[in-house]
Amino acid sequence: MSRFASFREFYPFYLSEHGNRTSRRLHFVGSCGVLVLVAWTLVSGNPWWLLAALFCGYGFAWAGHFFFEKNRPATFRHPLYSFVGDWVMFKDILIGRIRF
Template identity: 80%
Template sequence: MQQFGSFREFYPFYLSEHANRVSRRLHFIGSWGVLALVATAIVTGNAWWLLAALACGYGFAWVGHFFFEKNRPATFRHPFYSFAGDWVMFADILRGRVRL
């Protein structure tokens, strides 16, 4: 397993694991879904929506990995950096730094 001393070292690896455009799009859609479901949990006061948010985010991402990237999600090896990478990539897509 590859080791990283910082998130700054990890992020280029993370992006290389998301080279497939469909996979990036699925991650992006999943992240929007997470935001919507977390907002729903807050508005309704129903914490069960947070489980739906987890399933949405990881579900879309894992479909991208297993069916389009044909690799194992970085979540299995680097869960915290991978979680951060999802949101940094989401922000980078919104900023136009990563192509969707």
């Protein structure tokens, strides 16, 4: 298992695991779904929507890995860095740093 001393060191590896454009799009759509479901949780007051947010985010991302990247999600080896990586990549797609 690779060890990373910092997120800065991990992020280039994370991006290399997301080279497939369809996979990145699935990650982005899943993250959008998470944001909507977290907002709905706050509006509705029903915390069960957080479970839906979890399934939405990881479901879309893992589909991208299993069907398009053909690799194992970094979440299994580096859960915290991978979680942060998802949101940094989401931001990088939003601002145009990474191609959608």
